[in-house]
Amino acid sequence: MRIAVLSGKGGTGKTTVAASLAYAVKTSQYIDCDVEEPNGNIFLKAVLSESEVVHVPVPEVDVNLCNGCGECARACQFNAMAVINKEVLIFEELCHSCGACVIACPVKAIHEKKRPLGVISANCSHTFIQGALNLNELMSVPIIRRLKEKMNQHSHVILDSAPGASCTVVNTIEDCDYCILVTEPTPFGLHDLKIAVELVKKAELPFGVIVNKAMNENQTIKEFCHENNIEIIMEIPFQKEIAVNYSKGLLPVQYDIEWKKKFNELFRNIERSLEA
Amino acid sequence: MKIAVTSTGQEISSQLEQKFGRAEYFIIAETSTMEFQVIDNKASLEAGGAGIQAGQTIINSGATVLITGNVGPNAMKVLKSGKIKIYRGQRESVEKNIEMFNKHSLEEIVDSVEAHHGMKNENSST
The missing domain is CATH 3.40.50.300 (P-loop containing nucleotide triphosphate hydrolases)
Structure with missing residues (x-):
């Protein structure tokens, strides 16, 4: 139960x-x-x-591939991204790890990296x-x-x-x-x-x-x-x-x-x- | 020069709003003619990241100067990236604040307040 x-x-x-x-x-x-x-x-x-670190995926931008189009920020429902003067700003603590930005990026410049969020102990x-x-x-x-x-x-x-x-x-x-x-x-x-x-x-x-x-x-x-x-x-x-x-x-x-x-x-x- | 001012109302005579990300309106004024337009700040109702979205709205409006009360850390990052100069507004009308800006009597804001400052200090706008 x-x-x-x-x-x-x-x-x-x-x-x-x-x-x-x-x-x-x-x-x-x-x-x-x-x-x-x-x-x-x-x-x-x-x-x-025992302990284990809990990670969440967050976006990371490859600046060499990024064309600054802003599709990622438009796709983000949590305002975790902003594109200003073709520069991508990421606010990791607001990211819900939905992956929409990765899908939305037309030039595949976004991949996910692991970010530690907390710890589980037992x-x-x-x-x-x-x-x-x-x-x-x-x-x-x-x-x-x-x-x-x-x-x-x-x-x-x-x-x-x-x-x-x-x-x-x-x-x-x-x-x-x-x-x-x-x-x-x-x-x-x-x-x-x-x-x-x-x-x-x-x-x-x-x-x-x-x-x-x-x-x-x-x-x-x-x-x-x-x-x-x-x-x-x-x-x-x-x-x-x-x-x-x-x-x-x-x-x-x-x-x-x-x-x-x-x-x-x-x-x-x-x-x-x-x-x- | 285009100036953005956070406002409690839709008139140039409206009171300046102390909160940035969750201000109800932005008044975008052309300083030479004092012609202005009003932008509804859609970010004011966002669950999170209001300052980030509001910052982008200001940048997209073409303004190069922002007059407001308090700016949080995320909004500050966005506004700085957009090379927006930020000035601390007084508890006066939007119009009066623009006049004071023109006379160089407003202080430039370089540091953000702590996160969610406006939500903890609801009275600061009155």
Whole structure:
């Protein structure tokens, strides 16, 4: 089973939930797809012994062949190229590696070169994998694609998504069996939860909501879920003990057997709901 | 001499726009006659690379001078390649800015602001 953990709003507890699941469920693989800020390993503490650089193809112009016609810049849908006074300017960080410029060039002056975008690291058993985008880069998707090629076909996979609902998240949840939407009872949490719900509905994926930092006096998320027939699959209370341990890099599942049981049960419930 | 000015409106009396790549209009004026044309900046709605496309628009317009607020790094690269001279406009009308340029009282911009500066400082245009 492949479970993606997303949220919309950042800081609601995606990593807390994803890492807790990975910790509680034996023989699962955890993949940190939040490549702008992978932090699952603060909790899971895997020894990262393997790494691989992720490259993307970007255009390079042979100035001896180029006639400065500008067809490449016109073909580019991402404004990654400009031709000024017959000189080609390439803005590599905007390039989506579509290859249109290569096709459009009438004199075959453009070829593609490899450009490093980020790094994937893993422990030796590949039960923990994370992607990290290089500083100043904009394009997360190629790294997420590469991460997903490394999904273990024979074990459960937990994908820890980036916040938001952009291409990064869409690519993370694609082909998953179930989505966990983590939120918090704040106006921002609710606002972004609604966007995340729209996304998973469009992707036609089964999903449930976890309310983190839950408190009795605030029922906004519960009311929304109730009105929209969305199942709340877990509540994690707003508790000082959890926050204090979190600040030390400790998850409730790592010091409290009850939480480990709860996450195990959560996983089994999801499994059962999908079988039904 | 043709001058391009980033503008919030379609009149020569319109306020200068501080953002370059995502300015709504460019006013291209002939300094000798003060005749002008208005160009809709299609790049203002682009998801990315607005400054690059806007830079090409300015170059294609035939202007050799640009008066604007802030220019990002990518737009700067394009404009420099096109040998466009860039001057920092004041929070005044397009017309007033051209007058100030003619009196040599505008400062030339040689360095770009950081990427996506205009998007972080929405208030800078007001």
